[in-house]
Amino acid sequence: MSGRARTRVSEADLRRLRWRCRRGMLENDLVLERFLDRHAATLDAEGLALLNALLELGDNELWDVLSGRRECADARLGPMVRMLREA
């Protein structure tokens, strides 16, 4: 995601991520599914870490952020939030 050399994501991490994109709210499921369809293949370690951090949010907060109603408190997550919003 940055100019630095990209670190590949392990197959196991990607698999875990795919399941963890199952959420309690349909809106989040749909956005995350679309994101994975588009970007899972090219996700690097940094991207994975950011996404995992975002997934720590509760479902309501996550949807507020994904729908653009609220900005994420943690500015580091900004680039990932943008990618998810565009997915």
Next chain:
Amino acid sequence: MALPIRTFDAVVVGAGGAGLRAALQLAEAGLRVAVLSKVFPTRSHTVAAQGGIGAALGNMGEDSWLWHMYDTVKGSDWLGDQDAIEYVCREAPRVVIELEHFGMPFDRNDDGTVYQRPFGGHMQNMGAGPAVQRSCCAADRTGHALLHTLYQRNVRANTQFFVEWMALDLVRDASGQVLGVTALEMETGEVYVLHARATLFATGGAGRIFASTTNAFINTGDGLGMAARAGIPLEDMEFWQFHPTGVAGAGVLITEGVRGEGGMLLNSTGERFMERYAPNAKDLASRDVVSRAMATEIKEGRGCGPNRDYVLLKLDHLGPEVIEKRLPGIREIAKKFANVDPVRDPIPVVPTVHYMMGGIPTNYRGEVVAPRGGDPNAVVPGFYAAGECGCASVHGANRLGTNSLTDLVVIGKAAGDSVIRFLAENPGRKDLPADAAEPTLARLARLDGQKNGESVHAVAEELRRTMQAHCGVFRFPDLLAEGVRRVRELVQRVARTEVKDKSRVFNTARVEALELDNLIEVARATMVSAEARKESRGAHDRADCHDRPGFPNGRDDANWLKHTLWYHDGDRLDYKPVNLKPLTAESIAPKARTY
């Protein structure tokens, strides 16, 4: 092949509101409890509940559990069991106050009492009105607050959580007693037998059998599938609550406020068709009238899009200011999930499934019951169910808003108490039958060995389309009959699915294949039960059973005031009486359900 075995006093499958409330009761009694969940507990679907939890606290004005009971019986279109309804409404204030003491952050009045908001169908004076404020909420995050409060309490009580574990099958012995479940640990792909003296299901809803639903992806009715395969009937599966406007193809809810602000529904000819169905109220007619009109337009070929399977919700005439100011969030939802900007283009919408009234039959103590030896409600020893997967039956043919959360907590707690009693009375541990894991191993061997099978995704999509088209919000006899035929064909296709990815660790594709085994049971039960019930009642609305003298809204009490029981084997149907006798209150006799 033998599977590793782990032993517990009780296994709870599901960590939503119902599972967590039940588990808390067990853990606080000092029992060894395992709680399984496909996802982290606070990501259970309960988190989506916003409206609140109903209880006649009377904090905003006079209220009584009897009035709540009346509203629930009427809402259920008299299919609810009045003993269970009395129990839930009478216990509701107690469990809500208990939640408050657990630290649940309810909204409050100036005097410090829990604030309560109004909600459709909740009235004073045995339905006479006026409306009563009965819904206790925590901002618009009631479900979230409930889950977090109960999860924290469970952690304190040393409940043992098995997160990202999926229960696969129920273990029963030759006598019919339930002795636990088999379960898949997703992290490793290992399958275990969890040997328990009591097993409690709280696996939530199954909206994913429909193409359009507000339910999250995990709501695949696993508890119902497991119970059905083990020979337990499913009760009243024809009753599903729909919301008229979900985004076509996505299911996400568009609030009724959109029509309230002047949004209108159009068919493929651009006609504002509600003018024909409800000349006065038009697009503001009640939910069932609007849903029925939409379904009729689609059935008669006036739907929009390549498959003519949705109608359009137009709001551009409201202007961007009204849309932004009065309907916050709608523009984002339309853009994200329908790919249209409602400021310019109409939103494709269809009726969307919200809640499953039917489920695993239980009594109000959360004990699973099934017909045996002439008793329609014989207890299945060692087996309990609570929450949306259970059918006590509190909601009958139609659930009142805010009554699901009440049900989760009241029946969840009661089921926990029933387990405690059962374990005290039956101190020993029965041995597992030698073939305990057989059904699971056979299912996995079939799936892992399948060659030239069909994709899980394709079969699941076909299943959802079939349910939506043939067993939707407004039901036509010809479509239902054809639907039964198609679902039976799908049973064959589900048995031949193939997963290319054979790896063990977090294999989501494999999990989806196992979920499909549950979806098909729920779908069959729904279609077969709906085809057979030749009346309209609550959410089961048939085009050939309409309002006429002696049949209010198409309801036929002489022949159909009874619960459906569907069995997996041979799609057999049985029926049992509705309990019209409350525990202490006077019976509420059936009458026309009008609001």
